[in-house]
Amino acid sequence: MCGIVGYVGSKKACGILIEGLKRLEYRGYDSAGICVYHDGKLCIVKSPGRIAAVEKKIAGNVGIAAGTIGIAHTRWATHGEPNEANAHPHCDNAGTLALVHNGIIENYATLKQFLIAKGHVFRSETDTEVLSQLIGRFYNDGMRVLEDAVRAALTEVSGTYGIAVMSLREPDKLVVARKGSPLIVGVGSGEYIVASDASAIIEHTANVVYLNDNEMAVITRDGMRTMTLDNVPVTKEVQQIEWSLEQIAKGGYEHFMLKEIFEQPEAVRTCLRGRLDLRDMRVLLGGLEGVTRELVKTRKVILTACGTAWHAGLVGEYLFEDLARIPAEVEYASEFRYRNPIVEEGTTVIAISQSGETADTLAALREAREKGAMALGIVNVVGSTIARETDAGVYLHAGPEIGVASTKAFTCQLAVETLIALMLGRRRFMSQSMMEQYITGLAEIPDKIAQVLQQAEEIRKITEEFVRFDNWLFLGRGYNYPVALEGALKLKEISYIHAEGLPAAEMKHGPIALIHEGMPVVFIAPRCATYDKIIGNIEEVRARKGRIIAVATEGDEDIRRYCDRVIYVPDCLVPLQPMLTVIPLQLMAYYAALARGCNVDKPRNLAKSVTVE
Ligand code: F6R
Numbered sequence: 001m002c003g004i005v006g007y008v009g010s011k012k013a014c015g016i017l018i019e020g021l022k023r024l025e026y027r028g029y030d031s032a033g034i035c036v037y038h039d040g041k042l043c044i045v046k047s048p049g050r051i052a053a054v055e056k057k058i059a060g061n062v063g064i065a066a067g068t069i070g071i072a073h074t075r076w077a078t079h080g081e082p083n084e085a086n087a088h089p090h091c092d093n094a095g096t097l098a099l100v101h102n103g104i105i106e107n108y109a110t111l112k113q114f115l116i117a118k119g120h121v122f123r124s125e126t127d128t129e130v131l132s133q134l135i136g137r138f139y140n141d142g143m144r145v146l147e148d149a150v151r152a153a154l155t156e157v158s159g160t161y162g163i164a165v166m167s168l169r170e171p172d173k174l175v176v177a178r179k180g181s182p183l184i185v186g187v188g189s190g191e192y193i194v195a196s197d198a199s200a201i202i203e204h205t206a207n208v209v210y211l212n213d214n215e216m217a218v219i220t221r222d223g224m225r226t227m228t229l230d231n232v233p234v235t236k237e238v239q240q241i242e243w244s245l246e247q248i249a250k251g252g253y254e255h256f257m258l259k260e261i262f263e264q265p266e267a268v269r270t271c272l273r274g275r276l277d278l279r280d281m282r283v284l285l286g287g288l289e290g291v292t293r294e295l296v297k298t299r300k301v302i303l304t305a306c307g308t309a310w311h312a313g314l315v316g317e318y319l320f321e322d323l324a325r326i327p328a329e330v331e332y333a334s335e336f337r338y339r340n341p342i343v344e345e346g347t348t349v350i351a352i353s354q355s356g357e358t359a360d361t362l363a364a365l366r367e368a369r370e371k372g373a374m375a376l377g378i379v380n381v382v383g384s385t386i387a388r389e390t391d392a393g394v395y396l397h398a399g400p401e402i403g404v405a406s407t408k409a410f411t412c413q414l415a416v417e418t419l420i421a422l423m424l425g426r427r428r429f430m431s432q433s434m435m436e437q438y439i440t441g442l443a444e445i446p447d448k449i450a451q452v453l454q455q456a457e458e459i460r461k462i463t464e465e466f467v468r469f470d471n472w473l474f475l476g477r478g479y480n481y482p483v484a485l486e487g488a489l490k491l492k493e494i495s496y497i498h499a500e501g502l503p504a505a506e507m508k509h510g511p512i513a514l515i516h517e518g519m520p521v522v523f524i525a526p527r528c529a530t531y532d533k534i535i536g537n538i539e540e541v542r543a544r545k546g547r548i549i550a551v552a553t554e555g556d557e558d559i560r561r562y563c564d565r566v567i568y569v570p571d572c573l574v575p576l577q578p579m580l581t582v583i584p585l586q587l588m589a590y591y592a593a594l595a596r597g598c599n600v601d602k603p604r605n606l607a608k609s610v611t612v613e
Contacts, residue, residue, distance in 0.1 A: 002088075002102040002611075003027055003074040004183065005200050006164040006174050008219055009191025013070035014058065016193065020200035021051050021072050023248065026256065026402040027197065028607030029074035030082035034058065035089040035098040036067035037171045042098050043067065046087035069171065071164045071194075073100035076607050079108070080125030090129040092136020093120050097146070097167040099135065101128040102196055102611060103160035103181040111156065131157060135165060147175045147218045154179075154216075154229055160359065160611070164194050177216035177229065181611050182357050182385060185209045185217055185224060187238055192219045197609075198241045198381075199248050199400060209236045210383045242382055248400050255600040257403035257494070261586050262453060267398040267408040268579065269446040271415045276443055281436045283423040291392040294374060296427045299346035301328040302373070303417075304336050304364040306610065308406040308489060309352040312378075312413035314482035315578050316350070319417050322575060323438070324424035333364035334613065343371035350376045350420075354401050354409035355609040356384020363613070365389060378416050380409050394420065403601065404608050405494050407586045410486065411449065411579050418442060418575065441573040445580070448570040452583040455567060459584050462549060462565045463591040466520040472497060473511065473546075474585070475504035476524035477534055483524050483578045487585030494603055495592035504537040517545040522588075523563070524581045527553040528574045538562045551581050 003024030007013040013036050021032055032054045033046030043063035047053040051074070058064045073088035080086040089098040105111070108127035111134060116122070120133045134156060139149035146167045154161070160180030167173065176183055176194050186193035186201035186208050195201050201208060209226070211217060215234060217226045226236045253259035260267075277284055288295060301320045303313035313330035320328035331341070333351070337360060343349070349368035353361045356379040365386060369375045377386050377393030380401060387393060396412040418438075426435045466472075472491060476484035481503045488501035502511055504523065515521065521541045525534045538548055542562060550563040553571050560566055569580040593600045 002076050002196070003029065003200070004071070004100050004102055004162055004164055004194065004196040006071040006176065006194035007191070008069045008172070008174050008221055009188065010068055010221065011191065012065065013067050014064050016204070017070050017072035018051065018055060019203065020193065020195055021074050023199045024074055024195070024197055025051065026404065026601065026608050027074070028404060028602065029076050031075045031077070031084070031087035032073065033087040033089055034064065034070060034072040035166065036064045036070035037166060037168070038063035038067035040168070042091070042095065042166070042168055044089055044091070044098060046084050048082045048084055048087065069166065069174065071098060071100050071166055071174065078104055079127045085124045086126050088128060090124060090126065090132040092133050092139070094136060094140055096140060096169060097132065097136055097165055099128065099132040099163055099165045101131060102162040105131055105157050105161065106159035107157060131161070131163070139167070146170050146173055147216065150175045150177060150216065151229060151231060162196050172220050174219045175216065176211070176219065178211045179213045180359065183211045185211065185219065187224070190221060192224060194219070198243065202241055202243060202245055202248065206241045207238050208241055209238055210388070212388070213385070239383060243400050248402060255403065257405050257407060257590055257600050260401055260403045260408045261583070261590065263399065264408045264411050264583065265446040265450040265453070268411055268415050268449060270397045270399070271412040272419070272442060275419055276439055278439065278443060281432065281439050282426070283419050283439070285394055285419060285423055287394045288376070288392050288420070291374060291376070295348060296424060297346065298326060298348040298374070300344065300348070301326050302347060302349045302368065303328065303330045303352060304333045304349060304361060304368070305352035306333050306358050306360055308410050308486060309354060309361070309413060311482045311486040311489070312410055312417065313352050314485070315414055315479060316352070316417040318479050319421040319575055323421040323430065325429055326424060331364070333358070333360040337363040337367045341367070341371070343368055343373045345372065347373045348376060349373040350378060351386050351390065352378045352413055353386050354380045354406055356381040356386040357609050357611050359611050359613045362386055362389065378413055380412070402608070404603050404606050405490055405589065410582065414579050415442070415445070438573060441576050445572065445576060448572060448580055449583055452569050452580055455584070456587055459567055459587045460591040462567065463588045464595050466547065466549070467592050467595040469518065469520050470498055471514065471519060472499040473514065473519070473521045474499060474501040474524070475507060475521060475537060477504045477530045478528060479574055479577055480524040480526065480581055483581045483585065486582055487522060487524070487588070490586055490589035491592060493606060494589045494600055495596050495598055496604065497592060504534050507537060508540065512540065512544070515541055515544040515546045519546045521546045521548050522585070523548060523550045525550045525552050525559065526569060526577050526581055527556060527571065528577070535559070535562060551584050
C-alpha cells in the first residue's frame with residue numbers, strides 16, 4: 001500500500017527520500033512523488049509509474065537536489081486513477097503547504113463540497129487533496145502555526161490517516177500524525193526520518209519512536225515534540241528496530257519471495273528458539289506469561305486474520321481443538337468486524353498478522369476487545385499497531401517479509417500456534433510423554449523444511465509441465481485442507497492462474513464438474529488418518545482424466561500408482577504437517593509465475609500490507 005518518507009536534518013533530503021521510497025516499493029504502488037523545500041519554494045515532482053520516473057524528472061532540479069527537508073510518497077490508487085495529478089504530495093490552493101497521506105478520508109466528498117463552495121479549486125480526484133486544502137484553509141485563515149492547522153483539520157475528518165505535512169512559512173518543520181495508518185519516526189543525530197515502515201529508516205538509524213493512533217509529532221532539526229491530537233503532550237520511548245539492512249536485501253536471490261521461501265528453515269528455527277525447552281521438554285512463551293492463567297481457563301478461542309494469515313488461523317482452529325481441547329473458530333477479520341459477533345465471557349481472540357497493520361484485522365481485534373475478550377496477537381512486525389493493541393502475544397521473529405506473497409510468516413505463524421496449543425494442552429490434559437513427542441517433532445521441523453527445499457529443481461520441472469493450464473484445483477483434508485487453500489492462493493496471486501482450494505471430500509458436491517482431461521489437481525496427501533479417503537478422492541479425479549500432482553510422505557511409493565507426479569515431504573506428526581506440505585506449493589507458485597513471465601516481486605494489483613479496508 002502507500003508509503004511515506006520524510007526527512008529533516010542537515011543532509012540533502014532528496015537521496016534519503018528516494019532511497020526510502022525504494023525500500024517501500026515492495027508494499028506495492030502505482031505512482032510516486034517528492035517535495036523538498038529550498039530557497040523559499042516547495043519543489044514538487046510527481047509521476048505515475050515507478051520511482052525511476054520521478055528520479056528522471058528531478059534530474060537537474062536544483063531545488064530538490066539542494067534542500068535538507070522534504071517528504072515523499074508512493075501511492076496505491078484508491079480515489080482516482082494513478083496519474084500525475086493524483087500522485088502525492090498535494091498542496092493547498094495557495095501552495096503554502098504540501099502533504100503526503102496514507103489511508104482514506106471517508107467524509108472527503110462532503111468536505112470537498114464545502115471547500116468548493118468556499119472557492120477552493122481542486123486539481124486531483126483524491127481524498128488526500130481535500131485534507132491538504134482543509135489544513136490550508138485553517139492555516140491561511142488565522143492559524144499561524146502549522147500543527148494547529150493540522151490539528152484543526154483532523155478534527156473535521158473521519159477515516160484513517162498517516163500524514164506528513166510541511167510548509168513554506170515554517171520551512172524547518174515537519175508535522176506528522178496518525179490514526180489507523182502506521183507512522184514511525186527514526187531518531188538520528190540532528191536528523192529525523194519519518195516513514196510508514198521501518199525498512200525506510202533502518203539504513204539511517206535503529207532508534208525509532210512509534211506513534212500511536214491519535215498522536216502527532218512536530219519535528220525540527222532541534223528536536224521532536226509529541227502530543228495527542230487534542231494537544232496533550234505525550235512522552236514517547238525511543239525503541240530499537242530489530243532488523244538489519246542485510247535482512248531487507250535480496251542476498252543473491254532473484255526475488256524476495258524465493259529468498260524468503262529458502263529462509264524458512266532459519267526463520268522457523270529462530271521462531272522456536274528459547275521457546276522449545278528440549279531439556280525439560282516444555283514450551284516457554286515469555287510473551288504470554290502474564291496471561292497464562294487466564295488463557296488456560298479460556299472457554300473459546302477465536303482466531304481472526306486475512307488472507308494467508310487466515311489460512312494459518314484455520315490450521316490454528318484444528319490445533320487448538322486437537323492439542324489443547326479448547327473450542328476454536330477462525331473468522332475472516334473483515335466479516336467479524338461488521339457482523340455484530342457474539343463474544344461470550346471467557347473468549348480469547350487471537351489476531352494473526354505478519355505486518356501487524358492490516359486494517360480489517362486491527363478493527364476485528366478492537367471489536368473483540370470492546371466486547372470483553374482477551375486479545376492476543378501473533379505478529380511479525382515488532383511495535384506494529386496490532387502488537388501494541390493486544391493484551392499479550394507472541395512475535396514470529398521471522399525477520400522482515402518483503403515478498404508480497406507471504407511465505408515464511410505463514411510457517412512461523414503455524415509454529416507459534418503449535419507452541420501456544422501445546423502449552424495450553426499440557427496444562428489442561430496432555431500427558432508429558434505426548435508433549436515430549438510434539439516437542440521433539442517440532443524441533444525437527446526446520447531441518448525437514450530444508451529437506452523439502454532441496455527438491456526445488458524437481459518442483460520447478462513439475463510445475464513447468466503443467467503451467468500452461470489456466471485452472472487448477474488444490475485438495476486436502478484435515479490439517480492439510482488449509483494448506484490446499486494456501487496453495488491455491490499462492491498460485492493465483494503470483495502467477496494469475498485461476499486456482500481453487502477445497503476440502504477434498506467437498507469436490508463431489510459440485511466442483512467435480514470442473515474436472516476435465518489434463519486439468520492439474522494438486523492433492524496434499526501425506527500419511528494421516530484420512531489417507532485412504534484421499535486416495536479415494538484421487539481415484540475420482542483420475543477417472544475423469546484429471547492430472548494429479550501429489551504431495552506425499554517420504555517412502556509412500558504406493559501413491560505413485562495413482563498420481564502423475566509426486567513430491568515427497570519427510571514424515572512428521574500430523575498436526576505439524578502443514579509446515580512441510582506448504583513448502584512445495586510455495587515453490588510451485590513461484591516457478592509458475594516465473595514460467596509465465598510474471599513479476600514476482602510486484603504482482604498485479606497487490607500490496608504487501610493492506611492498511612485500508
Ligand atoms: C498472501 C498475503 C496476504 C496477507 C494478508 C494479511 O500471500 O500475503 O493474503 O496474508 O493481506 O496480511 P497480514 O498478515 O500482514 O495481516
